[in-house]
Amino acid sequence: MRWTLFIGALIGSSICDREKFFGDQVFRINVRNGDEISKLSQLVNSNNLKLDVWKSLSTFNRPVDVLVPSVSLQAVKSFLRSQGLEYAVAIEDLQIYHEMDNIAADFPDLARRVKIGHSFENRPMYVLKFSTGKGARRPAIWLNAGIHSREWISQATAIWTARKIVSDYQRDPAITSILEKMDIFLLPVANPDGYVYTQTQNRLWRKTRSLNPGSSCIGADPNRNWNASFAGKGASDNPCSEVYHGPHANSEVEVKSVVDFIQKHGNFKCFIDLHSYSQLLMYPYGYSAKKAPDAKELDKVARRAAKALASVSGTEYQVGPTCTTVYPASGSSIDWAYDNGIKFAFTFELRDTGTYGFLLPANQIIPTAEETWLGLKTIMEHVRDNLY
Amino acid sequence: MQPRRQPPPAPRSGPGNPRPTAPLLALLLLLAPVVAPAGSRGAEDPGQPHDAGVPRRLLQQAARAALHFFNFRAGSPSALRVLAEVQEGRAWINPKEGCKVDVVFSTERYKPEEGEGHLGKCSARVFFKNQKPRPAINVTCTRLIEKKKRQQEDYLLYKQMKQLKNPLEIVSIPDNHGHIDPSLRPIWDLAFLGSSYVMWEMTTQVSHYYLAQLTSVRQWKTNDDTIDFDYTVLLHELSTQEIIPCRIHLVWYPGKPLKVKYHCQELQTPEEASGTEEGSAVATELSNFKKEKIIFSNFLKSDDTSINHFSGKIAKV
Numbered sequence: 001m002r003w004t005l006f007i008g009a010l011i012g013s014s015i016c017d018r019e020k021f022f023g024d025q026v027f028r029i030n031v032r033n034g035d036e037i038s039k040l041s042q043l044v045n046s047n048n049l050k051l052d053v054w055k056s057l058s059t060f061n062r063p064v065d066v067l068v069p070s071v072s073l074q075a076v077k078s079f080l081r082s083q084g085l086e087y088a089v090a091i092e093d094l095q096i097y098h099e100m101d102n103i104a105a106d107f108p109d110l111a112r113r114v115k116i117g118h119s120f121e122n123r124p125m126y127v128l129k130f131s132t133g134k135g136a137r138r139p140a141i142w143l144n145a146g147i148h149s150r151e152w153i154s155q156a157t158a159i160w161t162a163r164k165i166v167s168d169y170q171r172d173p174a175i176t177s178i179l180e181k182m183d184i185f186l187l188p189v190a191n192p193d194g195y196v197y198t199q200t201q202n203r204l205w206r207k208t209r210s211l212n213p214g215s216s217c218i219g220a221d222p223n224r225n226w227n228a229s230f231a232g233k234g235a236s237d238n239p240c241s242e243v244y245h246g247p248h249a250n251s252e253v254e255v256k257s258v259v260d261f262i263q264k265h266g267n268f269k270c271f272i273d274l275h276s277y278s279q280l281l282m283y284p285y286g287y288s289a290k291k292a293p294d295a296k297e298l299d300k301v302a303r304r305a306a307k308a309l310a311s312v313s314g315t316e317y318q319v320g321p322t323c324t325t326v327y328p329a330s331g332s333s334i335d336w337a338y339d340n341g342i343k344f345a346f347t348f349e350l351r352d353t354g355t356y357g358f359l360l361p362a363n364q365i366i367p368t369a370e371e372t373w374l375g376l377k378t379i380m381e382h383v384r385d386n387l388y
Numbered sequence: 389m390q391p392r393r394q395p396p397p398a399p400r401s402g403p404g405n406p407r408p409t410a411p412l413l414a415l416l417l418l419l420a421p422v423v424a425p426a427g428s429r430g431a432e433d434p435g436q437p438h439d440a441g442v443p444r445r446l447l448q449q450a451a452r453a454a455l456h457f458f459n460f461r462a463g464s465p466s467a468l469r470v471l472a473e474v475q476e477g478r479a480w481i482n483p484k485e486g487c488k489v490d491v492v493f494s495t496e497r498y499k500p501e502e503g504e505g506h507l508g509k510c511s512a513r514v515f516f517k518n519q520k521p522r523p524a525i526n527v528t529c530t531r532l533i534e535k536k537k538r539q540q541e542d543y544l545l546y547k548q549m550k551q552l553k554n555p556l557e558i559v560s561i562p563d564n565h566g567h568i569d570p571s572l573r574p575i576w577d578l579a580f581l582g583s584s585y586v587m588w589e590m591t592t593q594v595s596h597y598y599l600a601q602l603t604s605v606r607q608w609k610t611n612d613d614t615i616d617f618d619y620t621v622l623l624h625e626l627s628t629q630e631i632i633p634c635r636i637h638l639v640w641y642p643g644k645p646l647k648v649k650y651h652c653q654e655l656q657t658p659e660e661a662s663g664t665e666e667g668s669a670v671a672t673e674l675s676n677f678k679k680e681k682i683i684f685s686n687f688l689k690s691d692d693t694s695i696n697h698f699s700g701k702i703a704k705v
Contacts, residue, residue: 074559203564204600204622204631221629242629278626324445327627354598355470355498357624361566 027076029064030086039083040064049075094196096159096188100128107166110179116187117257120210123192125257128162131183132169139387140183141270141380142262142342144333147222147254148206149194150358151276153350153368158188158274160369161376178380181387182269191222191254204358208252212239220246223273224331225255228339229287232330234323245331259336270344270383271337272376277357278326279317280349281306281375284338286322286329294343295321301382302346309375313367315351317375322347344383348372447477450489452596454512454527456588461684463646465577466541467533468498468584472507486518487593497532498580508532515687516593523591526685542642548574549615554607561602575605575619582638583621585648590623600624600631614641623652 031037044051049072068076080087104113110130117125131138145158165184168175178184189195193209207219217240224235227249231237235245250256262268283298292298299319306317322329326349334345351360351368360368451474459468477491495508510529517523533541552575561576562568568576579602587597600622608616616639623632634652 074557078557198564203560204624206629236628242631356562356566357598357600359562359564359566359601361562364566 027066027068027080027087029066029080031064036083036085039085043076043079048072051076094123094189094192096155097124097126099159100126100162100188103128103162103166107169110169111162111166114185116261117253119191119193119254120208120252121193121196123196125187125190125192125254127261128186128188129183130165130169130179130186132179133183137265137267138183139181140185140265140268141178141272141383142258142268142337143184143186143272143274143376144190144258145186145188145274146195147190147273147333148275149191149198150204150206151274151350152198152358153276153360153365154274155188155195156365157350157369157372158186160366161373162186162188164369164373174377174381178377178384181384182380184380187258190258193254194219194222206242207244208254210246210252212244212247215239217244220244220252222252222255223275223333224329225249225252226259226331226333226336228332228335229330232287232328234286234328235330243329249331255333258333262337262342263340268337268342269387270379271334271342271346272379273333273347274350274372275347276350276360277352277354278349279315279351279353280325280347281309281317281319282322282325282334282347282349284321284335284345286326286332287335288328289321289323292321292338298344298346301344301379304382305346305375305378308378309371312371312374315368315371343388344379346379348375443477443479444474446479446487446489446593447474447491447493449591449593449596450477450479450491450512450514450516450523451493451510453514453516453523453588453591454491454510454525455493455495456584456591457523457525457686458510458527458529458682458684459581459584460588460646460648462682463581463640463644464538464542464642465545465574465581465640466499467538468577468580469495469508469529469532470498472496484518486516486520489514489516495529495532499577506532521589521592522686523588524687525588526683526687528681528683530681539642545574545577546615546640546642549578549607552607554609556605556607558605559603561605576602578615578617578638578640579605579619579621579636581640581646582619582636582648582650583623583634585646586621586634586636586650586652587623590652594627595625596627597623597625597632603633610639614639614644 029040031040043049044066050069051066051072079085100113104111110132112129112131114127114129115124116127119125143158143161146155148154165175165179165186169179170176191208194205194207197205197209205219207221209219211218212220217238220239221235221241221243224243224245230249231245234243236243238244246252250259262271281302283295283302284292302319306319310316318325322332322334332347334347338345350372351364356364448471451471455469455471472494474491474493477489477493479487479489481487490511490513492509492511495510496506508530510527512525512527515524548571556575558572558575561572561579580599583599587599590597602619602621604618604620606618608618610616618635618637621634621636623634624630625632632652632654634650637649639647
């Protein structure tokens with residue numbers, strides 16, 4: 001099963017005209033003469049490629065926009081190259097942002113799409129705020145996803161979770177009581193530039209897409225860029241490294257946007273960061289092997305959450321502090337959150353344990369999201385019952 | 389999905405476990421994890437600070453290295469195994485030489501079939517030499533698949549490979565959405581087998597690898613019926629998060645030892661890793677079916693001597 005079909009199902013709107021799904025691309029094809037037009041017609045009319053002309057041909061020297069489903073990308077590219085047809089991939093408009101907008105429109109009393117900043121390449125950073133109460137600064141939970149762009153199950157789980165929250169409010173007692181007391185802020189794509197890059201150029205891109213002066217290498221690791229033992233062990237000062245921490249803490253505008261928002265709000269009690277892969281549920285610290293003062297409580301909650309998660313499909317998670325469970329990592333989001341008064345700080349490394357790794361098949365999205373939801377609820381319920 | 393198994397409530401020392409120190413290991417299991425850091429007073433020093441995570445990670449590293457080596461030596465794309473759970477083990481750490489790890493772990497089939505829940509069991513001695521590749525490994529595993537079945541599946545895979553039309557128009561396996569077309573599955577399995585050799589050589593106390601994606605494949609015609617192909621894989625190294633492209637050249641025939649040549653690009657460091665393996669497998673299969681075990685070892689005589697005299701601090705888990 002394709003991610004495209006599954007994400008389409010997740011997003012759920014009726015499909016009359018073919019909508020654009022994850023991984024699909026819009027090709028802008030230049031046609032310069034009648035010969036090229038007929039070649040292009042040949043391509044578009046071939047049944048099995050399922051192409052969709054978005055902006056069609058009227059005269060020569062006008063580009064034609066064609067929606068190419070992800071499954072046909074390779075075939076179309078080969079064809080265009082072999083026929084000498086010029087094309088360019090149009091800049092992606094993130095499908096997830098449309099879905100966030102839809103959720104807010106469908107549930108206006110509960111959900112709002114809020115812009116908290118922008119990325120290096122000037123894409124908006126949107127969160128969904130779920131709130132039942134009036135008044136500023138209710139105690140709040142931050143759900144972070146997609147900070148490492150290649151970890152696609154993270155963004156997918158986040159958008160599924162957004163739908164789940166609005167659908168289950170006033171049906172499920174747990175989420176209803178959580179929302180009675182607290183607000184939830186969900187950032188499904190914490191690294192939009194990286195995400196687009198994984199869809200258009202390099203599926204395994206991890207970092208941001210910021211420029212590094214003096215280096216041909218691009219990007220910093222946004223999860224080494226937070227102000228928590230910044231540039232300590234478990235990060236690199238080499239811009240070409242996948243764990244390059246950046247020139248200084250919060251140098252990455254994507255990170256700074258979140259930091260500024262959370263600090264301005266001032267009343268966050270919980271910060272959960274979704275990653276993949278390895279099936280781990282971790283709490284601070286990553287930057288040192290020292291024990292966090294609340295380690296005992298965090299460990300207990302995490303174990304309960306892992307148990308709840310496993311109850312769905314038997315998926316087993318290891319639990320522990322970041323540094324010793326996976327590896328030392330400085331400048332990480334949850335360490336920053338914890339050291340800034342957000343006690344309930346957790347990282348999920350979602351499915352799987354290496355068989356598919358980052359390239360988790362689409363048919364595992366919903367099972368992953370469903371089990372993760374139980375883990376998230378366990379943590380959120382504990383926060384609700386232990387507000388400080 | 390690869391669900392991790394629950395750790396067993398008590399140490400297993402089932403039939404067929406050949407290790408003479410098994411009862412000792414059983415005593416050590418999961419009691420008070422103790423790490424004796426370098427420079428401490430004695431080999432078994434209960435006064436040292438607890439650091440439960442480190443030995444566990446080291447045991448996992450050893451288990452992974454042993455499993456890559458096992459998969460390579462077994463030379464069977466139908467019988468590939470993955471790590472299920474580390475069960476017990478201990479390590480001797482010598483900062484100058486490296487570390488020696490004894491580990492017992494369970495495995496499951498890479499391609500789980502419906503209704504199959506078999507967990508194989510392995511025990512291994514792994515010697516990680518500081519700054520040197522190719523950990524020395526002695527690994528013993530219980531049989532997971534019946535020999536005849538494995539041979540049949542290997543031969544089926546071989547025929548599928550031979551029937552592939554060249555040039556193969558593949559850009560990546562899996563595709564970016566994690567999908568592997570069933571007709572391409574044999575290519576993936578064989579690539580995983582070849583990559584096992586590479587990953588064995590490159591696994592250290594701290595580095596470990598997964599096969600992320602195959603980005604090019606080319607099959608060559610042969611005169612002698614062997615499968616011969618070149619491919620490019622992307623390996624994902626977990627501690628640095630790097631993606632490492634490797635060119636691999638592989639020659640295979642069912643039942644024969646695998647021949648692998650490779651060249652990996654190390655992006656961070658200027659050195660590039662490459663290696664060749666054309667040796668024959670040292671496989672010993674015991675005839676008693678119930679206790680059937682498969683043993684592979686690449687211990688050199690010199691390794692063996694130095695390991696036996698290896699003195700270091702013991703970390704027990």
